Amino acid sequence: MSRQIRHTAVFCLLLLVALFANAVRVQGVQAGRLDGHPGNVRPSVQRFGAPRGDILVGGSPVTGSRDTRQRLRYERTYTQGPLYAPVTGFASQTYGSTGLEGAEDGVLSGSDPRLGTLLGESSPHGLGRGGRVVTTLDASAQRAAYAGLAGRRGAVVAVEPASGRILALVSSPSYDPGELSGTGDxxxxxxxxxxxxxxxxxxxxxxxxxxxxxSTFKIVTAAAALESGVVKDPGAPSGIPSPYRLPGTRTSLPNEADGCDDASLEYAITWSCNTVMAGLGVKVGLAGMLDTVERFGFNDASLRVPSAVAKSTFDRHMGEDQLALSSIGQFDTTATPLQMAMVSAAVANGGVLRHPRLVDRTTTADGRLVTHEPDRTYERVMSPSTASELRRMMVDVVRSGTGGRAALKGATVGGKTGTAQHGVANKGLPYAWFIAWAQAKHAAWPGVAVAVVVEDAEADRADITGGGVAAPIAGSVMRAALAGGDGGAAGR
Incomplete structure (x- = not known):
């Protein structure tokens, strides 16, 4: 009998050892793989088990959380979802997170350890109360941009030149991110x-x-021409004929405007002469153009605001004929609306480009500061004297040139129109561009810089011009921004 008991005891001991070994294997060796297994719903249950922190515009939340009483308990909700979708992105139980929802997920979900430290709390699961993300947006400027596009395909970005704070960021047509918050068919x-x-x-x-x-890119080319010394007097004849034959080809570049033959840089900017600006780009040369364009932010794949930004491009290897076209914003040159707002902001801020940003600060749910985003210089793009010359020329564009529809009563406005060709053999309907800045009457410096692009396939080709379509939108956004801010009194 005692022998049987001993055998049973040994067998039970072996079972205990096997259980212990299996526990070590599951909880130690395989823990990481099992945690990430698609069938493991515990992280999702935990993640959506508490309300998510809010994203704020002008002190008011534009997001919320709804208690579904389901296993994944809290779904994200959005106030005026389409208006702010390009900023917030979405937080979905099915498809993950984008925009600020993704970039600031640690704070919003409560998983950022700094939240628990500030509150004197700790969570065994790494999730505490979700914090808040306070944006830099101006609600009135955002609404003006959204209303101006009126559902047409395009985008608007407005920036405060002295700080880099993004005041408006609109993409159209938009969508309601709340439609993606939950699960199911x-x-x-x-x-x-x-x-x-x-x-x-x-x-x-x-x-x-x-x-x-x-043609909005002509401001970049003008900066390169002035900074390199290719142009010493903006009012002097350029020596560039019209039409202008692209170097090494039999192709002649035409102008939409009259009076561009041997025109000055001032005239070429005011009336958007292709020939002068293409010729100046060739005279500056590829190395000189690259030095300037990359100071503005082109070819930077690392830019974050903190949401990811697509790279704006200017080719690093090309012939003179391609350089001529690139210098007027054609060939392979591409830009995001944010990039062109940065161009306008650098001119407005005396040649100093501030790093653009969408987040002012993050806080705990009860308002205690977690992080504060400081103003940062992205690059000294040009000298103050070059920036001053460009501001004067951009003012002429609005006062007497192609950008008159952006003018604001009681403010100084500088701008540049653009009608960008695209498609096979440039037969696609062109994009309407306008970049600008505005300075309130008694302000020391411009308070807002803006870029607008409209890609409207339904409009008449004759109506798709930067001055006719995009400039009025820019004007309304700048008016709203100046009314809501200090007009640039803080300076640089």
């Missing part, structure tokens, strides 16, 4: 519908759309 149907739509409502055109910038 309805959410999957919405995802399919939005992704299959010809209008691409989920494309963030403001940050991820890249377009030929057309």
């Amino acid at each position: 309805q959410v999957r149907d919405a995802w399919t519908r939005l992704n299959d739509a010809d209008t691409q409502p989920m494309l963030n055109r403001a940050l991820r759309g890249t377009y030929p910038p057309g």
